[in-house]
Amino acid sequence: xxxxxxxxxxxxxxxxxxxxxxxxxxxxxxxxxxxxxxxxxxxxxxxxxxxxxxxxxxxxxxxxxxxxxxxxxxxxxxxxxxxxxxxxxxxxxxxxxxxxxxxxxxxxxxxxxxxxxxxxxxxxxxxxxxxxxxxxxxxxxxxxxxxxxxxxxxxxxxxxxxxxxxxxxxxxx
Numbered sequence: 001x002x003x004x005x006x007x008x009x010x011x012x013x014x015x016x017x018x019x020x021x022x023x024x025x026x027x028x029x030x031x032x033x034x035x036x037x038x039x040x041x042x043x044x045x046x047x048x049x050x051x052x053x054x055x056x057x058x059x060x061x062x063x064x065x066x067x068x069x070x071x072x073x074x075x076x077x078x079x080x081x082x083x084x085x086x087x088x089x090x091x092x093x094x095x096x097x098x099x100x101x102x103x104x105x106x107x108x109x110x111x112x113x114x115x116x117x118x119x120x121x122x123x124x125x126x127x128x129x130x131x132x133x134x135x136x137x138x139x140x141x142x143x144x145x146x147x148x149x150x151x152x153x154x155x156x157x158x159x160x161x162x163x164x165x166x167x168x169x170x171x172x173x
Contacts, residue, residue, distance in 0.1 A: 019165040019172075024048050025057040025075035029068060029086035029096050030147060033060055040085045040152040047156055053164075063087045065095040072103060076140040081164055083156075086147030088131045096144045097131035104135025104142070108167075111143065111159060118158055119151065141167045 026044045035041070038060055048055050056078045061067045068087065075082040087096030101107070111134035119127035132155065134143045141164070145155040 019168045021054065022081060022164055022168065023054045023056050023079045024164075025079035025082040026055060026059075027057070027071050027075060027082065027084045028060045028147070029063050029084055030060060031062050031093065033086075035060065039149050040147065043149065043152060044083060044085070044156065047161065051161065063093045063095055065099050068096050068099040069103070072100065072137060072142065076138045076142075080140060080168055081160075082137075082140055082142045083160065084142070084144040085152050088133075088144050088146045090129055090131070094131075097133055100135065100137075100142060100144050101133060103137050104133075105138075106136040108134040108136070108141075114159055115145065115151075115155055118154055122150065122154065136171055139171065141171065 024044075026041055026048075028038050028041045030038070033041075041058055041060065045055055045058060057075050059071060061071050063086065068084070071084075072082065084096050084100065087094045112130075112132045115132040116127045116130055119130060119132075130146050130151070132143075132145045132151070134141065136142070143155065143160055145151055
């Protein structure tokens, strides 16, 4: 186990040395949010700026499957990492997970597992309602997280920002 931990640490260090410039697309999936009320989008833009991550695309789209697919195609052409927030629940209108999971060429199941574990520590058994996920699509790392501000913050601070460079390094080597 120690060798595996050391290997991961070495990879993460190499990744941070070699992946110095990251482009992040932020897509909020919501039927009600606007640029003025999208606290998740504003939070992610702020976090990206602090980490000197370029954001070539920020969009708010309604929770419509065709628009989610279109946004993924657009974002994957100009970004290294795409972060969708919203539309991951289990209601009829929640389509983000359904669309993205079909598009992933390589799922990253550990992301959703870890997100739900961390979420469980904060909100208890309601964490099982989340369909947070991640995967690779056309050489781009894609995350989809719930639309609550606490969920976006948790995913960004505990998982995504820590592993972005490492994930990119892994898929490019």
